[in-house]
Amino acid sequence: MDELLREFLTETNEHLDVVDVELVRFERDPNDIDVLRNVFRLVHTIKGTCGFLGLPRLEAIAHAAESLLGRFREGKVEVQPEDVALILASIDRIKHIVAELDRTEAEPPGTDRDIIDQLEGSLTRPQEAARVARLAPTAEALPNEGERGGTRQPTIRVTVDVLEHLMTMVSELVLTRNQLLDLARRQDDPALMVPLQRLSHVTVELQEGVMKARMQPIGTVWQKMPRILRDLAVDLGKSIDLKLRGPETELDRQVLEFVKDPLTQLVRNAADHGIEVPAERLKAGKPERGTITLSAFHDGGSITVEVSDDGRGLDYQRIRRIAVGRGLISEVEAERLSDAAVSRFIFHPGFSTAQAVTSVSGRGVGMDIVKTNIDLIGGSVEVRSEAGRGTTFVVKLPLTLAIVATLIVGVAGQRFAIPQMSIMELVRVRPGQGDAVVEKLNDALVFRQRNELIPVIPFATLLGLTPQDGAITQDGFIVVIQIGRQRFGLLVDTVLHTEEIVVKPLNKRLRNLRCFSGSTILGDGSIILIVEPGGLVRMFEDYAESAVPTVEARPEPEPQWVEDDSEGPVSLLVFRAGTDMAKAVPLSLVTRLEEIDVARIEQAGGRLLLQYRGHLMPLVFADPAMSLQKEGRQAMVVFSDGDRWMGLIVDEILDIVEDELTVELVADRPELVGSAIVRGRATEILNVAHFLPLGHGDWLQREVAPQAVTRTVLLVDDSEFFRSMLAPLLRASGYRVLVADGVEAALATLALPRLVDVVVTDLEMPVRNGFDLIESLRAEARFAGLPIIALSSYVSPPMVERARKLGVVNFVAKFDRSGLVEALSAVLSARSRGVAA
């Protein structure tokens, strides 16, 4: 069966399961808004999806039902008993069609005109009797066999051991299959290919089946939470509600085992530290009862679990004080660190901000263990918080531990697999080719990424495959790895491909090797080692201690918002030009540093030019008082944007420093942004924008920005189906993708200080639709320039009109994947031209 169709059926059947229960309540209380919402959601999802899959019958009936439900939901019309019957009949009809679809992979022939007419009739002529009487026989005339079978299947209990054994066997089968395929490819025997292909398909199905059997809803772990929380609340004298979102989200049971305790600890922590006592809440103008929300959802190849409370939020000043008190950072550093960086201290061993040690938490043993346990399985945990509004812990988990998506890299003639979960970025580095380059800072290798210096470790050196001071090739790839708060680049020779691999544990005599977590057999029969990123970090830290202490001592900036962070430290290139006062430019704007033989510099029409990388590059003095050296080599800072280059002539490059930048403006010097104290010295910060037009008259029409900036797209869609379909597509097109399942989640994401470059939103969503989101965004000045692309499964002229008024830049049909990619690329390139102009 088609992959998409199967996914659709699974999702729809799950919804139908829920709605089955809800319908009972709907019958009892037709105006219960929650129930209405769930029913609406089901119908809406079906409608949105089946247009894409080409299922006209389902789409038509879902559309009609959605319209009617929509009216009830808005509260414009009271739900009458006959409407209930009508909705029930519609759902029954949908069930019937879905069951047929499951059986035959096609919609059954026939028409739903009867139901649709009644639905539409009810829409235009609200209350009319006698409808029920007409309807009832129609509903009962439907064939009923099969539709129950699709949702209520008999179950059987098996022991976990049986499942584990099956999984091991399937893993072996996968490996053997890969080897066979490889052999067959070499022999090119068509007689072999047919049964092999069949074996291949069966293996895949079997693997999926066993994987599925190992999956358990996260709700099984959450089940005990309400009780834990109730007891806690009584102990603490607080009243706390627990909300569970997405308990049906499935995880590999092995992963679930691992996260059970960390999640419980996070909930305890939220109850103890997060939620205030009732009196305090009332004083803060909040409802007396606090709320802790647990939510889980799929996010591409991983699962995100959030534990959030609406309590007092993190007290950053307190954390700063404690961090200083514990000697983790100096007072000066504490002042300089951003709140996000400060918040990470709560994961530090032995760190507790609880005023008093309670039986619940505050013993400083919770959070670091939470983090360690989650890191252990290749997950991550982050915290975000808003004073007075609450704290959210975001836990990212891999779907399964048995099969890992990895990137295969080559180092010193050997191949290694790096789990993709921990890879942030992959950067090509090559000296002298216009790509990014690895630079030397004292003896340490670093690499510039936006306005951050990333420590680089040659993987070969780390593995002892080359002598410590041997020649390291700087032509290769940097795999940027982030584990917890440590980020670093691993320099490898080649990047081969990505592969889903079956993890085989290492022999116990090799288990103390921190850098490998296991091995696997590739299709060609060779064994490769799987890199353990967490262990690499620890090795890296040891390495850093001996080799690059300055880099290690630097606090880690928040990865998501380095790009526009004005609070955090900025990397500056400091140089001397003309006067004795040091000058500096933000390192992020710099493309290269060069020293050029003066004889190569040409003069034409009063301008200085240099043949540079096949272009004539204009040269500009950093200070009007300067003149060219008579002979020897001239230092310069090269800026570039696309195919334009400009060289800024300086006397001497002094240093690259990272510092908090407090610029004092200088009135009548257009060439300066202002002056600042950098590393204790007064330094003039150059206004690069002033110099660029001196070289190229038209440069200011373009944005001066570091190249290869990854754009961030926020994808808002209530349907998991569409999210999981579109997010990988966008990622594959080179975007960083954040997803939100509704308006609230989207606004919450946008409220965070990370840079969203463009919003892609579905217009038809339950509760609050896409227009709500766009209106909310347009109401805020800071989102005024944020481009928005609307997705819709159908388009009507009034919708287009409304969207245009709200400044929606483009309309894309929901299933037009390439259209969406084109629209994004058009919007973003237009935007980068427009910003600097």
Place this chain on the structure above:
Amino acid sequence: MAVAKHSPDRTTARAPTAEHEDKHVQYVTAWVADQLFGIPIADVRDVFIIQSMTPVPLAPPQILGLVNLRGRVVTAISLRWQLGLPEPADRQRMIAIGIESDGESYGVIVDRIGEVLNLMPDTAAPTPFHLDSRWAGMSAGVHSLDDCLLVILNVSSVLAFSNDITAR
């Protein structure tokens, strides 16, 4: 795999005849440097030629690498290293004796494989006390054969080595 019974019946030390097979222990023999070693056949899973091996960086030096043996990952251990003998500069063809221990698979790399011998276990001489301590630790006794001595390897001590050496 046939497991020879330990027999209380006292016969001569060398009696590799089929009729007396059940009274003897079978040994898989192998040469390392110029010494013959024997491993009780019950401890041996298989003998195989290594075609390709994946070295493990930072591993203890006696672990030569990982080998794919019909879908199993086998850890290759150099018997030479364990005996304190120099590694040959270039191993053309690696032969390993497959051993299972604690549910994990090892391949003990030897120079070449000898015959399977039937020997009476209780006629073995005890390990001479002045043998190199490394050898002594791995020897479960010495058999005197017609033309040479055969050291019976104690499999578990071949695999017992400290694993906290992290760099060569």
